[in-house]
Amino acid sequence: MPSFSPPPAEGVRVHWEQLPQAVRSAIEERIGGRVVEAITQPGGFSPGLAARLRTGNGRRCFVKAVSVQANPDTPSLHRREAAVVAALPAEAPVPRLLWSYDEGDWIALGFEDVEGHTPVQPWRGDELRMVIAGLHRMHEALTPSPIVAESASHAFATLLNGWEELRESHVDALESWSRRNLDRLVQLEARAPAVVSGRTLLNFDVRADNILIAGERVFFVDWPWARIGAPFVEWLGLAPSVYMQGGPKPEDLMQRVPLGAVTDDAINAVIASLAGYFLGHSMRPPPPGIPTVRAFQAAQGKIALEWLRDRVGWD
Ligand SMILES: Nc1ncnc2c1ncn2[C@@H]1O[C@H](COP(=O)(O)OP(=O)(O)OP(=O)(O)O)[C@@H](O)[C@H]1O
Numbered sequence: 627m628p629s630f631s632p633p634p635a636e637g638v639r640v641h642w643e644q645l646p647q648a649v650r651s652a653i654e655e656r657i658g659g660r661v662v663e664a665i666t667q668p669g670g671f672s673p674g675l676a677a678r679l680r681t682g683n684g685r686r687c688f689v690k691a692v693s694v695q696a697n698p699d700t701p702s703l704h705r706r707e708a709a710v711v712a713a714l715p716a717e718a719p720v721p722r723l724l725w726s727y728d729e730g731d732w733i734a735l736g737f738e739d740v741e742g743h744t745p746v747q748p749w750r751g752d753e754l755r756m757v758i759a760g761l762h763r764m765h766e767a768l769t770p771s772p773i774v775a776e777s778a779s780h781a782f783a784t785l786l787n788g789w790e791e792l793r794e795s796h797v798d799a800l801e802s803w804s805r806r807n808l809d810r811l812v813q814l815e816a817r818a819p820a821v822v823s824g825r826t827l828l829n830f831d832v833r834a835d836n837i838l839i840a841g842e843r844v845f846f847v848d849w850p851w852a853r854i855g856a857p858f859v860e861w862l863g864l865a866p867s868v869y870m871q872g873g874p875k876p877e878d879l880m881q882r883v884p885l886g887a888v889t890d891d892a893i894n895a896v897i898a899s900l901a902g903y904f905l906g907h908s909m910r911p912p913p914p915g916i917p918t919v920r921a922f923q924a925a926q927g928k929i930a931l932e933w934l935r936d937r938v939g940w941d
């Protein structure tokens with residue numbers, strides 16, 4: 627899964643003090659104390675609050691909150707995330723959802739606060755090993771999927787089909803290799819929906835800013851995109867961002883992860899879809915309140931495309 631949301635975007639976050647008083651009061655009521663400390667978290671993209679809160683009576687909570695005004699799509703993503711996380715089994719390495727608030731223009735979610743950090747960039751070997759082991763265990767814990775969710779196949783058929791769109795409307799913006807091979811790329815990505823099917827609940831947005839390392843434990847956060855499919859898809863989706871953020875090249879990363887039994891053609895179909903998604907989206911205007919996402923997508927698109935070129939060997 628492609629990194630749907632983008633990286634730290636200074637300036638788009640809302641801080642605790644900027645929330646309407648009524649929303650702050652409702653949050654304090656749910657946490658059970660007056661907030662005396664609020665630390666805005668930099669990782670992630672939602673144009674809302676993402677803060678670690680501490681109350682005078684010593685309670686702690688991580689809270690995400692957003693209003694319809696900031697971005698009309700984000701509230702429904704927060705609602706979806708609440709539904710997914712509430713239904714995950716206790717063994718999933720995911721901070722528990724403690725409460726939610728959904729009134730008027732605002733939605734807020736309260737999670738178990740994790741005293742941790744996102745993986746250090748550039749990626750370090752020890753943290754990468756922990757994350758690989760943690761994601762593998764999570765895939766095992768979430769197979770078969772404990773919840774009903776949309777399939778990865780559907781997402782690849784409807785959202786991750788960028789080459790078709792690029793062929794329709796952005797041919798001139800493509801570099802020469804893609805233009806020469808456009809029909810093959812469209813055909814390759816069309817095979818992805820069939821090969822990504824599986825029984826595992828995938829986060830579908832695993833990337834450094836959606837991972838927390840706390841001592842020996844690794845947590846995966848940010849679940850609005852969860853889809854049911856084959857785990858290899860999640861490893862491929864993670865790979866471009868790891869390289870972009872100073873880790874090993876995608877093909878080297880693949881040697882270190884438990885990809886499972888999967889054909890080269892299936893892998894190529896998914897990489898083609900990822901490249902098409904990132905490049906196609908990078909050419910769209912930025913979504914409201916999320917100005918930095920397009921550059922983030924363009925960088926990953928370039929990496930995915932080079933990865934694919936090396937693998938397929940087309941002229
Ligand atoms: N339970 C938690 N405890 C402590 N910190 C957290 C927790 N969950 C997330 N964080 C931190 O907050 C950041 C933002 O959280 P998250 O990824 O859920 O939101 P987001 O990316 O802004 O959301 P969205 O993808 O909906 O736009 C993460 O990068 C992480 O550093």
Ligand SMILES: [Mg+2]
Pocket residue numbers: 631669670671835836847848
């Ligand atoms: Mg995030």
